[in-house]
Amino acid sequence: MTFEEFQSELLGYEQLLGAQTQTIESSSFALYSNKGPGQNRKPKYGSSQKPNFGKNLAQKKPFSSTSNTHQGKPSSNQFATNKPPCQICGRTNHQSLDCFHRMDYAYQGRHPSKELAAMVAQSNLFHDDETWLADSGAINHITADLANLTLQQPYQGTETVAVGNGNGLNVTHTGSTTYHLPTSDLHLNDILHCPNVSNNLLSIQKFCQDNNCYFKLTDSYFLVRDNLTGAIFLQGPSEGSLYPVHHNKYVTNKRASVALMGIKASTDIWHKRLGHPNPQTLHRVLKNYQLPVSSNKFHSELCMPCQLGKSKHLPINKSDRVSSRSLELIHSDVWTSPVLSINGFKYYVLFIDDFSRYSWLFPLKFKSDLFDCFVKFKCIIENQLSCKIKQFQTDDGGEYTKNLFSKFLTDNGIYHRLTCPRTFQQNGIA
Template identity: 30%
Template sequence: MSNLMSTKLDSTNYMIWKLQISAILDAYSVIEHLDGSIPQPMQFLTSDAGVQSVNPTFLAWKKKDKAILTLLYSTLTSPVLAMVIGLSTSQEVWNTLEERFTSTARANVLNLKLELQSIRKGNESMNTYLQRIKITRDRLSAVGVLIDNEELLHIILKGLPKEYAPFASAIRTRDGILSLERLSVLLQTEEQSMKEESDPLLNSALAMFVSNTNKPNTGNFGNPSYGSPSYGNSSFNRGRGRNSFQRGRGGRSPTFNSNFTLPNTSFQQQTHQQSSPQGKSERPTCQICWKQGHYAIDCYHKMDFAYQGKNPTTKLAAMASASNIQHTQSAESWLTDSGASDHIIANANNLSPQVLYQGPEQVSVGNGQNLPIQNIGKMHQLPFPISNKNAISPFELVHADLWGPAPVVSTNAFRYYLVLVDDFTKFTWVYLLKHKSDTLTSFSQFRAMVETQFSLPIKALRSDCGGEFTSNQFNQFCASKGIIHQLSCPHTPQQNGVAERKHRHLVQCALALISQSNLPMSYWSYAISTATHLINRLPTPNLRP
């Protein structure tokens, strides 16, 4: 049976070894011999006359035990085999190995947790990185410590290099929990895509076209006999020619006329410089992810607002240009015609004549705002108007927001907290959470408390667009209870300012309490609860009669 085992037991693969050996022993109906279901029979039998004889059942049991013991020995490596020297039965060997590799001692569990948290991808392949995490997770499972999928996903994303930051941000902002198998496929696909982007042989003709080396003109492809390059009838004709730079029907040699002359940094000259061993290879740089090899209009992050940060309009504006202004645009560069009736440029020297605009028209930007033309090179976001809508009764409007994950897990295993603020009284409730998915449970408990203690319904709830507030279960709960759920616009925390400001107040008070009491940061959950209790009892203008 030992030939059925593909793995020998060492210090790192106990779970895999146990899975294989258990399946083999179960298939041959001898697993009961190890787990104690079949007890060891007596070695001798005593007759009524007081004569002892060897028990035949014991002999059969001992023969089977020796066979199983031989199988176990054949699947152990030398270091592990040394651990079971001196044990006489297969059950003793089995129990010793299980106790050795599934020790639930606190030190062992802590070491495994620290090992899992410290795993980093580094320069190894994605498959190797994920396999290391899975092995450590299996070792924790063997000692009875279960790691849920959401926490394991966070550990995997935390161990990725900074090049995977856009990917990690997109995964964290997804609605719902992604399965580990699906995440593994996405990570390996992302790894392959990054390898292809970093391959210099994959440069496209478009990448060569936008590179600008600003070198003196040497003629077409460096051959002075062609003279100054210009558009002709044969070099860019569309037909069936095989030459990649002349597509005329007859494949004629490049002859040029003087109908339209290119600047010195022409396509032909740049192509020569790109192919020349001495020329410096330049590739287009995306203004959204700042990776080379593609433009902003082709970037797959262009609709990922979570990746683009709090000022997505700045990133989206880059799609109006096909090249990076800072790196590739100069006085002699070609500019892409976007088809727009008006343009905004970064260098006023490109305008001729340069006259200040005095008209009343405004510029419409991507978020729908109209900005006045002030003839300056700096643009500011318009201020948000002060809200004049105040609740006139308790729980007419409740502000909610989720804080976390905390940089340090609390002593009672909390990583988040949910803050709920009544707009009328500004009274605050805080619910400590272990997972973001506990938000719905905590809010349902808060609603039940309000209806029982105050006999008032919650009429409206205002929150941001976090996945914990936009899930189908949360929306169905609000709809079933008649609660109007108001969502702030994406990347506009000002519209949920009451809850956002309350976060700052709570965290500042909690940090002051921790500092004053000389406690470690792992006690932040107690500090947040204490800060909430104190803030609710401080004088406030809302309590004036």
């Protein structure tokens, strides 16, 4: 027997003796306080009440007064006949350690096991917060580490968790978590966070219900199988009379798996994968995330996507062309107003003479009205100035390039000058 096992046995036996001594002393005190010396009236006795399950409330049934009592003192055989009731169910034919109502397996049996004493002594037998003890009597999963709850919310109720020693553990949070295994995901729902609990308790019934599986417990090992396929989810050896489930032994690290399975690539390929960063940023990312690299040497060759993506638009030089007379070149553009006018006009067409910079502005309700507007403008301006329009410069908008407009310009001998695609700056005068 190891020192920890011996210490556990002593602590458990000491707790048993302390509970029995406290019960007898409290009963004796109640007996002596029933009747004082020199009083001739009979003592009043209260009725016994059976406590509720899980609460450490038990009133002792008073023994009846007999003729052998003297000055309110009990007879010598009354302590031998009156047994202290069970602290859980209130019956007198057994003690609390033998009560079948106990949910915690660690407290079953007349003599407390080493697990019970280890719980009382706060033993360091299990250091890992990811270790759960499989419990067939627990209704919910219980944990002391709030980090085990992936989804959590504060508990607003006043109920407590009843444990084997009759005390109630306060619940501060409730939540759930999911453990990712190589073959499936295991869900732990309705977890209670009790900061004062010594070990994490895994409810077997709740676990099997949420994951559609079953537990198999033997004297040396345990395993968890899927009800449908029979595949083994978890397995491990028993430790003493406990079945610890070490989740960190089964959970896979997806990030590490990807890094190990990745194929080493050159720095140039990682430069393209990461969106063409600069060399300093690239080496920092490769080092911090331990990406598989075949060579850390960055080639000094120019990257064409970097040159195209980071290059600036060159400025467009002003044209040095000079017109010699009016109507030699007319600039035009259509502007869309964000606000509709009172008369319902939304578009405006502008005609500018390149020689005199004289401008004409006409409102339009629709872009399709541009053709009729230009025909009227041509007739009026040519008649007023006694000359013909030689060239007409616009952008490549659809209102200027449709067949009807282009055919009209061709039939009247007007040369149509168009800007390059997506280069509206060339029509800067209009």
